[in-house]
Every structure is written in structure tokens, then in C-alpha cells.
Amino acid sequence: MNELESRIAELEVRLAFQDDTIQALNDEVVRLQGLIERLGAQLTVLARRQEELSGRIEEGDEAPPPHY
Template identity: 70%
Template sequence: MSLESRITELESRLAFQDDTIQALNDELVEQQRRIERLQLQLAHLARRLEEAQGTLGQAQDEAPPPHY
């Protein structure tokens, strides 16, 4: 294998690796966005659950109506 063909092969591999690294980086960025969005949704649901439990707790604390 000549020096020129070896260099051409290395350049080809480097270009392929650069493309692969960029694709992986793009996917990683998108995955991080999804994780952040899911964390926000989870925090929102946790707040709603706490509010619902607070409302339920208040309703249970009330005495039953006099006709019982």
C-alpha cells in the first residue's frame, strides 16, 4: 500500500468519524432537552399531587353533616 493511498484511507476514516461524532453529539443534545422537559413535567405533577392531597386532607378533616 502506497503512502498516498494510506493517507487517503486515513482521511476517509477521519471524515467518517467526524460525522459519527457530530451525529452522536446532536442526539445527546436532543436527549438532554427531553430529560429537562420531563423533569419539568415531573415537578409540575408532583406539585399537583401535593395540592390534591392537601385538598383531600382538608375534606377529611371536616365533620360529617348533622343528618348522619
């Protein structure tokens, strides 16, 4: 194998490793995007519950306990 063929073979090996790395990174981005979407949905649910509970507390308008 001459020098040119050797260099081409090395570049092909590097390209294959880069393709594998890019695919692994893409898989991780997809996984993290799904996680972000689930966390966002959970945050929305928690914010709604917080608003509901805050509304109930304000509606009750109870006096503070005697130890205050």
C-alpha cells in the same frame, strides 16, 4: 499512488466518517438533553399537583363510603 499515499487517503476517509458520526451523536445528545429537561419540568408540575390534591383530600377528612 504509492502505498503511503493510499494509507493516508484511507485514514482521511475514516477521519471524515468519524467526524460525521461524532456530530450525529452530539446532535442526539443535545436533543435528548432537551427532552430530559422538559420531562423534568413536567414531573415537577405533576408532583406539585399531587401535593395539592393530597392536601385537599386530607383537609376534607371525609369518612369512607358505606360500602367499605
